[in-house]
Amino acid sequence: MAGLLCDGPTGLYLSCLDPRTAAEVAQVPVQALELVGDRVQQAREAGLAWRERPLAARKQAVAALHQAFLEAGPRIVALLAEECGRPAGEAWTSEVVANHDLFQWWLSQIDDLLISLPLDLSPINYPRKTGRVQLDAVGVIGLISPWNLPVAIPLRAIVPALLAGNAVVWKPSEHSPRTAELLLELMRGCLPEGLVQVVQGDGRWGQAVIDAGVDAVFFTGSVRTGRAVNLRCAERFLPCSLELGGKDAAIVLADADLDRAVEGIAWAAFAFGGQNCAAIERCFVHASIYPSFLAKLKARVERLRPLRDVGPLITPAQLALVQEHVAEALAGGATLVCGGGAPGPGWFHEPTVLADVSPTMRLMREESFGPLLPIRSFDDLDEAIRLADETPYALTASVWTRDLDLGETIGLGLRAGVVTVNNHAFTGALPQGTWGGPGETGGGVTNSRFALYHMVRPRTVVVDALSQPHEMWWFPYNEALERLSRGLIELQREGGAKLPGLRGALSGFTARWKDL
Ligand code: NAD
Numbered sequence: 001m002a003g004l005l006c007d008g009p010t011g012l013y014l015s016c017l018d019p020r021t022a023a024e025v026a027q028v029p030v031q032a033l034e035l036v037g038d039r040v041q042q043a044r045e046a047g048l049a050w051r052e053r054p055l056a057a058r059k060q061a062v063a064a065l066h067q068a069f070l071e072a073g074p075r076i077v078a079l080l081a082e083e084c085g086r087p088a089g090e091a092w093t094s095e096v097v098a099n100h101d102l103f104q105w106w107l108s109q110i111d112d113l114l115i116s117l118p119l120d121l122s123p124i125n126y127p128r129k130t131g132r133v134q135l136d137a138v139g140v141i142g143l144i145s146p147w148n149l150p151v152a153i154p155l156r157a158i159v160p161a162l163l164a165g166n167a168v169v170w171k172p173s174e175h176s177p178r179t180a181e182l183l184l185e186l187m188r189g190c191l192p193e194g195l196v197q198v199v200q201g202d203g204r205w206g207q208a209v210i211d212a213g214v215d216a217v218f219f220t221g222s223v224r225t226g227r228a229v230n231l232r233c234a235e236r237f238l239p240c241s242l243e244l245g246g247k248d249a250a251i252v253l254a255d256a257d258l259d260r261a262v263e264g265i266a267w268a269a270f271a272f273g274g275q276n277c278a279a280i281e282r283c284f285v286h287a288s289i290y291p292s293f294l295a296k297l298k299a300r301v302e303r304l305r306p307l308r309d310v311g312p313l314i315t316p317a318q319l320a321l322v323q324e325h326v327a328e329a330l331a332g333g334a335t336l337v338c339g340g341g342a343p344g345p346g347w348f349h350e351p352t353v354l355a356d357v358s359p360t361m362r363l364m365r366e367e368s369f370g371p372l373l374p375i376r377s378f379d380d381l382d383e384a385i386r387l388a389d390e391t392p393y394a395l396t397a398s399v400w401t402r403d404l405d406l407g408e409t410i411g412l413g414l415r416a417g418v419v420t421v422n423n424h425a426f427t428g429a430l431p432q433g434t435w436g437g438p439g440e441t442g443g444g445v446t447n448s449r450f451a452l453y454h455m456v457r458p459r460t461v462v463v464d465a466l467s468q469p470h471e472m473w474w475f476p477y478n479e480a481l482e483r484l485s486r487g488l489i490e491l492q493r494e495g496g497a498k499l500p501g502l503r504g505a506l507s508g509f510t511a512r513w514k515d516l
Contacts, residue, residue, distance in 0.1 A: 004016075004017070004174045004175070004202070005030065005174065005201065005202050006027075008027070010029075011029065011030070012029070012030035012031075012032070012201075013027040013028060013029050013030055014027065014028045014030055014174050014177045014200060014201070015027055016028060016082075016083065016177065016178060018082050018083075018085070018346065019084065019085040019311070019312040019313065019314050019315070019346050019347050020081075020085045020307060020311070020312050020345055020346040020348070021345055021346045022316075022346045022347065025082055026082075026178060028177040028178060028181060028200055029200070030200045030201045030205070031199070031200070031201075033201070033204060033205060033208050036169075036199055036205060036208040036209055036211075036212045037208075037212040037213070039169055039197040039199055039212070040140055040142075040169050040197070040209070040212040040213050040214055041213075042194040042197060043140050043167035043168065043169050043194060043195065043196070043197045044139065044140050044167060044213075045194065046167055046192050046193065046194035046195040047137070047139060047140055047165075047166060047167030047195060049192065050162075050165060050166075050167060050192055050195055051136075051137045051165035051166070053165075055110065055111065055114065055163070058162065058163055058165065059107055059110065059163065061162075061190055061191050061192075062103070062106075062107060062159060062162055062163055062190075062191075063103075063107055064189075064190040065103075065186060065187060065190040065191065066100075066103035066104070066107065068186045068189055068190055069096075069099065069100075069103065069183075069186055070096075070100060072182065072186055073092070073096040075182060076091065076095060076096060076151060076179065076182065077091040077092055077095070077096065079178055079179055079182055080095060080150070080151070080179065082178075083147075083150070083175070083176050083178050083179055084147060084148070084150065084175070084176060084311065084314060085273070085307070085311035085312040085314070085346065085347075085348075086272070086311050087307065087308055087309060087310070087311055089309075090271060090272065090311070094149060094152060094271075094272075094429065095149065095150075095151040095152050096151075098152055098429035099151060099152055099155050101429065101430075101431060102152070102155055102156060102159060102429075102431045103155075103159060105431035105432060106159050106160050106163055106431060107163075109449075110160070110163045110164075113449050113452055114135050114163075114164065114452075114456070116132040116133060116134040116135070117132060117133045118130075118131070118132050119131035119132060119133065119460070119462065122492075124488060124491070124492065125488065127467055127468070128464065128465040128466075128467030128468075129462055129463065129464045129465070130462070130463055130465070131460060131461060131462035131463070132460070132461055133458050133459065133460050133461075134458070134459050134461060135164070135452075135456035135457070135458055135459075136165070136456060136457050136458075136459050137164050137165030137166045137455070137456060137457075138166060138215045138216045138239070138455060138456060138457050139166065139167070139214075139215035139216075140166065140167045140168070140169060140213075140214045140215050141157065141161045141166050141167070141168045141169070141214065141215065141216050141217075141218060141455060142169050142171070142209040142210055142212075142214035142216070142217045142218070142238075143157050143158065143161075143168055143169070143170040143171065143217075143218045144170075144171045144206045144209065144210075144217065144218070144219045144220070144221065144229065145157075145170065145171070145172050145173060145220050145221070146173050146220050146221045146222075147172075147173035147174075147175035147176040147314060148272060148275045148276060148277075148314070149272075149276075149428075150172060150173060150176035150179040150180065151179055151183065152428075152429070153220050153243075153446075154170055154172065154180070154183070155183075156431075156435075156446050156447060156451070157218045157446070157451075157455075158170070158196065160451060160452050160455055161218075161455045162191070162195070162196070164452060164455045164456050166455055167194075167195050167196070167197075168195070168196045168197070169196075169197045169199060169209055169212075169214055170196060170197065170198050170199065171198075171199045171200075171201065171205055171206045171209050172198065172200070173221075174200075174201065174202045175314055175315070177200050180198050180200070181198070181200075183198075184196065184198045203225065206225075206229070207228075207232060210229065210232045210233060210236070210238065211232070211236075214238070215238070215239075216238060216239040216240070216241075216454065216455070217229065217233050217238055217239070217240045217241070218240075218241045218444075218454070219240065219241065219242050219243070219442075219444075220242075220243040220244075220444075220446075221243075221244065222244065222245055222367075223244045223245050223367075223440045223442075226242045226244040226442050229242070230242060239454060241442075241444035241445065241446075241451075241454050242442030242443060242444045243277070243435070243436055243441070243442055243444045243446055244277075244393075244440060244441050244442035244444075245277055245367045245369075245393055245395075245440060245441065246277040246278050246279070246281070246367065246393045246395030246396065246437070246441055247281045247282060247365075247366075247367055247391045247393045247395075248268075248278050248279060248280050248281055248282070248393075248395055248396050248397055248398075248416075248424070248425070249280070249281075249282045249283070249284065249387075249388035249391075249397050249398075249414070249416075250265055250268070250280045250282070250283045250284070250397070250398045250399075250400060250424060251284045251381075251384050251385070251388055251397075251398070251399050251400065251410065252265070252283065252284065252285040252286060252289070252293060252400040252401075253286055253381075253399065253400060253401040253403070253406075253407075254286040254288045254289055255401055255402045255403060256286075256289065256400040256401050256402065256422075257400075257402060257422070258289060258292060258293060258296060259296070260400075260422065261293070261400040261422075262293065262296045262297050262300050263300065264400070264422070264423060264424060265280055265283060265297070265373070265400070265424070266297060266300045266301055266304070266351075266373075267424075268280040268398075268424035268425045269281070269283075269351075269371070269372075269373040270301070270304060270309075270310050270351045270371050270373070271310075271425070272311070273310055273311045273312060273313055273348075273349075273370065273371050274322075274351075274368065274369065274370045274371040274372060274373075275313065275314060275318070275369050275370065276425060277395055277441075278395050278396045278418070278424070278425040278427075278428060279369075279425065280373065280398070280424055280425070281363075281367065281368055281372070281373075281374070282364055282374055282376075282387075282388070282391075283373060283374070283375045283376070284375075284376055284377075284378050284384040284387060284388060285375060285376070285377055285378070286377070286378060286379075287377045287378065287379050290377040293375075294337055294353075294355055294375065297337070297353060297373075297375075298337050298338045298353060301337075301338050301339065301351050301353055301373075302338050304351050306348055306350075307345075307348065310348075310351050310371060311348075312345075312346045312347045312348040312349070313347040313348070313349055313370055313371075314347070315347065316347055318347070318369060318370060319342060319347045319349055319370075321368070321369070321370065322342075322349050322368055322369075322370030322371070322372060323342060323349070324362070325361075325362055325363035325366075325368050325370070325372060326340055326352060326354070326363070326372065328361060328362050328363070329354050329357055329361045329362075329363050329374065330354070332358060332360075332361050333356065333358070334354045334355065334356055334357045334358075334361065334374070335354065335355040335356045336352070336353075336354060337353035337354065337355050337375075338350075338351075338352065338353050339351050339352030339353060339371070340352050349370060349371055350371070351371040351373075352371060352372050352373070353373045353375065354372065354373070354374045354375065355374075355375045355376075356375075356376070356377075357374040357375065357376050358376075359376070359387055359390060361374070364376075365391070367393070381410070385410065385413060385414065388414055389414060389415045391439075392439050392440040393437070393439055393440050393441050394415045394416050394417055394437035394438045394439040394440075394441050395416060395417055395418065395436070395437040395441045396416050396417065396418040396419070396420065396424065396425060396427065396437070397411065397414045397415075397416035397418075397419055397420075398411070398419070398420045398421065398422075398423060398424040399411045399414075399419075399420075399421050399422075400421075400422055401421070401422070404421060404422075407421035407422065408421055415438070415439070416437055417434070417435070417436050417437025417438065417441060418433070418434070418435060418436075418437065428446075428447075430447060431447050431448070432447070432448060433447055433448055434446070434447060434448045434450050434451070435447045435448075435451075472484060
């Protein structure tokens with residue numbers, strides 16, 4: 001078996017390596033691929049009863065999960081350290097506090113968001129008909145998630161999906177199976193049996209979830225995998241939401257609050273060890289402040305503490321990629337401002353700032369997904385904007401300036417799904433806002449009512465109160481129908497909907513229609 005998937009005396013398992021030490025710390029059993037179909041079937045059966053429950057009852061169960069989740073905060077933080085090398089401060093803010101907001105927001109909003117929308121039907125054209133668009137659960141949602149926010153990313157789909165009446169079959173990353181087991185344990189205490197299924201394994205198990213008859217797919221991960229997932233879903237006509245990579249840019253204008261910009265950009269570049277889809281991976285700084293920005297940034301980054309502030313990379317392969325990006329940039333003439341080494345422990349790489357980079361270097365074009373911050377100065381703002389947009393990704397971008405209006409104007413001109421002024425990346429934690437961007441970022445939407453719309457199917461229901469025996473548009477087509485159509489248009493152009501008696505006249509007409 002390849003990679004983390006191993007075949008032991010008791011069957012398949014995932015070997016869990018602590019990236020801080022590279023040592024195996026646990027093993028998680030993996031079920032046979034052939035059983036994935038059964039899991040989807042079990043979820044479907046549990047989901048049928050779940051969607052029949054009143055929304056208040058579904059909310060009650062999800063609220064219980066919310067409480068269990070908060071109680072489990074210390075366990076989640078400890079596990080994230082071991083599984084992803086996540087510093088405790090980061091795990092608390094990004095994976096516990098942010099998810100508390102997530103539960104609260106969806107629980108407080110879901111009644112309004114799921115409300116049926118009445119059809120505003122013209123009483124002239126559609127007499128005595130009433131209708132609505134109601135939002136039905138899609139059924140079983142296939143969720144395939146990455147390792148880098150192994151609690152927040154799946155919960156952003158699971159919480160609204162459940163509230164909307166869906167079941168979920170979740171394939172977590174093979175690099176974070178234990179957090180998935182912990183979340184499943186919490187769910188078992190609060191949700192009906194089988195409603196959320198966890199399928200452990202590598203990419204083949206993800207593919208099997210897509211093939212096993214789910215009704216929609218939510219995928220977060222790399223562009224390469226996202227493309228394969230998208231194609232597979234297309235073959236099955238499965239709605240598919242894709243949240244893929246990023247190569248975020250920050251533009252620092254001459255009037256920026258330098259201290260804040262340095263603090264904020266250092267955080268957004270090096271949080272999660274740079275392994276964040278919305279990490280700042282390219283920074284453009286106005287030439288007039290370039291030297292002072294670099295000096296301050298160097299001082300700040302050199303104070304970051306290994307494993308306390310910045311965690312390790314997740315795999316040796318990811319470490320090797322980061323090292324390649326650094327070596328190639330240095331060979332191409334970039335200046336090393338600070339960092340550059342990979343002294344360990346485990347797969348730790350120093351937070352690294354490179355100045356005077358060229359736009360053609362790999363670390364300016366490809367997602368590094370590591371603790372690298374390449375910086376380039378600019379004189380001409382248009383040139384900085386052009387370079388910021390020169391990427392197939394379009395997740396988030398930020399502008400740093402004291403001129404808030406100008407910052408917003410520049411931001412809105414950038415090709416990015418999320419734009420921030422004097423801040424970066426934290427917006428993924430806002431359940432009210434949208435997350436996601438076009439291009440190779442995948443075009444999906446996470447968070448907000450717009451994410452919910454991927455988890456429900458709008459269904460139109462119209463009831464006719466048997467007001468008349470015959471509709472005007474039914475057969476036969478004849479001269480009278482044409483005259484009536486012309487008349488209706490004339491009347492409506494003159495505000496005829498308000499004319500008294502018109503509705504009765506029309507009913508009378510259609511009642512005699514067949515005889516005309
Ligand atoms: P990945 O693409 O390697 O894996 C993601 C998931 O897909 C895993 O569960 C994996 O097992 C599964 N998978 C692999 N091959 C598959 C296949 N053929 N069919 C179905 N499933 C398959 O990504 P990763 O390394 O876990 O995560 C890092 C990537 O995710 C980065 O590119 C990052 O930018 C991106 N990401 C994006 C967002 C976002 O919101 N846009 C958030 C987090 C991470």
